[in-house]
Amino acid sequence: MAAVYVLGNGQLGGMLVEAGRRLGIEVVLLAPEHPIALPADAIISAEREHWPENNFTAQIQQHPGWLNAQAFAQLTNRRQQKSLLDVLGLPTARWLPTQADTSVDTLHCTLGNDVFLKRSTGGYDGRGQCRLKRGTDTVLPEWLADGIAEERINFITEVSLLGARSRSGQVTFYELTENFHANGILQISVKTPGKFAHYQHEAERMLTTLMEHLDYIGVMAVEFFVTENGLLINEIAPRVHNSGHWTQAGASISQFEMHLRAVCDLPLPRAEQLGHSMMVNLIGLPQNPAWLNVSGSQLHWYGKEARAGRKLGHINFHHPKPEQLLEWLDNLPLGELYDDAKVWATQQLSKQD
Numbered sequence: 641m642a643a644v645y646v647l648g649n650g651q652l653g654g655m656l657v658e659a660g661r662r663l664g665i666e667v668v669l670l671a672p673e674h675p676i677a678l679p680a681d682a683i684i685s686a687e688r689e690h691w692p693e694n695n696f697t698a699q700i701q702q703h704p705g706w707l708n709a710q711a712f713a714q715l716t717n718r719r720q721q722k723s724l725l726d727v728l729g730l731p732t733a734r735w736l737p738t739q740a741d742t743s744v745d746t747l748h749c750t751l752g753n754d755v756f757l758k759r760s761t762g763g764y765d766g767r768g769q770c771r772l773k774r775g776t777d778t779v780l781p782e783w784l785a786d787g788i789a790e791e792r793i794n795f796i797t798e799v800s801l802l803g804a805r806s807r808s809g810q811v812t813f814y815e816l817t818e819n820f821h822a823n824g825i826l827q828i829s830v831k832t833p834g835k836f837a838h839y840q841h842e843a844e845r846m847l848t849t850l851m852e853h854l855d856y857i858g859v860m861a862v863e864f865f866v867t868e869n870g871l872l873i874n875e876i877a878p879r880v881h882n883s884g885h886w887t888q889a890g891a892s893i894s895q896f897e898m899h900l901r902a903v904c905d906l907p908l909p910r911a912e913q914l915g916h917s918m919m920v921n922l923i924g925l926p927q928n929p930a931w932l933n934v935s936g937s938q939l940h941w942y943g944k945e946a947r948a949g950r951k952l953g954h955i956n957f958h959h960p961k962p963e964q965l966l967e968w969l970d971n972l973p974l975g976e977l978y979d980d981a982k983v984w985a986t987q988q989l990s991k992q993d
Contacts, residue, residue: 642681643668644903647700651942651951652687652880652896655888659896665904672697681705685858685903687879689716690762707903711854711878718760718788725873728853730846732873733790733865740785747789748774754792759783769824793872795865799836800829800883801843804859804898805851807905812898813844814891815913819863819883820984825949827981829883830988831890831917832962839864839871846873859884859899882921882951889938889956890917915960918985920972922953928973931955936968962989 644660646653649669660667670676670684675696678684682705689712691697700706714720725732734751737760747755757780759768771792772778781787798821803813816836820828836843847862861881863874884895892912893901901908926946931937941953955972957965966989969982 641665641904642679642683642705644900645670645678645682645684645700645705646687647672647684647691647697648687650687651940651944654942655896655940656687656880656900659894660900663897663900663906665900667900670696670700675699678703678705683707683903685899686712689878707857708854708878711856711860714854715876715878716761718758721876722788724853728849730849730873731871733793735788735790738784738787738789742780742784742789744772744778744780747772751789751791756790756792757781757784758788758790760786760788767824793865793867793874795867795872797866798863798874799839799843799866799871800861800863800881801840801847802859802861802881802884802887802895803844803847803851804895804902804908805848805856806902806908807857809852810908811848811851812908812910813840813847814884814887814895814911816840816843816864817883817886818988820981822977822981823949825921825923825951826882827921827923827978828985829886829919830985831886831913832988832991833914833916835991836866839866842871846871850876858902859895882954883919885940885954886917886919886956886958887911887913888940889958890915915958916962916965916989918957918965918969918989920955920957920969920974920978920981921951922955923977924948924950925952925975927953930973934968934971936964937972965989 643666645668647670649671653669657667672691684706714724719737722735753774755772757770798819799816805811817829817831859880861877865872880895880899887894936957938956
């Protein structure tokens with residue numbers, strides 16, 4: 641079997657290497673700044689949407705083994721992503737592309753009293769975004785000419801769906817997962833069996849439409865707003881995704897293994913996903929040995945330099961009973977920045993639908 645080459649050498653790539661080792665698949669990470677020779681039969685995927693443009697990344701994208709060129713071209717720019725959703729008839733928030741001379745009045749008259757501005761490229765984890773409320777002093781960002789504006793959605797909760805599609809067109813999905821963000825960064829994801837079963841089919845239909853239209857191969861993630869009128873697509877990631885890390889503990893096939901199966905055209909059965917699962921992002925926190933005192937914790941530490949707002953690791957939990965996850969979460973030392981996230985997760989795990 642040909643090796644799988646992955647553009648990017650961050651934590652997602654590292655977890656793909658671990659999954660490949662279990663399957664007997666060699667996974668080679670490609671640092672954009674350090675070119676290597678690529679064999680003609682290489683399978684080339686990516687663990688990121690954006691990369692520096694240089695001779696090596698240009699060579700990668702011209703290689704016959706480069707997967708998902710169409711998806712990266714259309715999904716990594718928010719204007720193009722939103723336009724594609726409109727063409728495919730997939731529901732999203734009302735939006736418009738912004739220009740250098742777009743006025744605040746135009747935005748509010750078109751999209752309402754509460755509007756989000758987002759940079760078309762490069763912004764993530766709360767960066768490259770700002771909120772505009774009518775009647776408040778507003779300074780428009782310098783990247784306005786390369787942005788979009790969206791109406792603010794009064795959503796009930798946010799969920800994400802991860803699915804995979806193989807070279808032969810086989811698809812499979814994980815259960816919808818509920819997410820809590822702080823300052824635009826995911827802090828905790830909770831997977832409760834069957835909680836969003838009434839949305840699962842529609843979410844899978846939308847993700848299948850996207851993957852088939854783009855002839856996508858691998859794992860893709862879609863974040864949805866749950867509203868009184870159903871699901872709205874918020875963001876799309878053409879790669880393995882932070883909100884799917886729980887699958888390392890709570891599914892028979894993790895998202896990382898599923899991605900490698902898909903790109904190598906190996907079988908894609910629906911993963912067994914019994915019980916309750918939870919993932920806690922470790923954001924800007926120094927490594928704490930006390931996390932290991934919590935018996936159910938499965939720590940994944942990325943080995944990156946610590947700084948505020950940076951994802952430095954995550955902890956997975958899985959158990960048949962939600963009460964056990966509640967106990968583990970209560971005993972997990974995270975600091976006051978996680979107080980709201982803990983309250984939210986406690987509420988979700990305490991609900992018995």
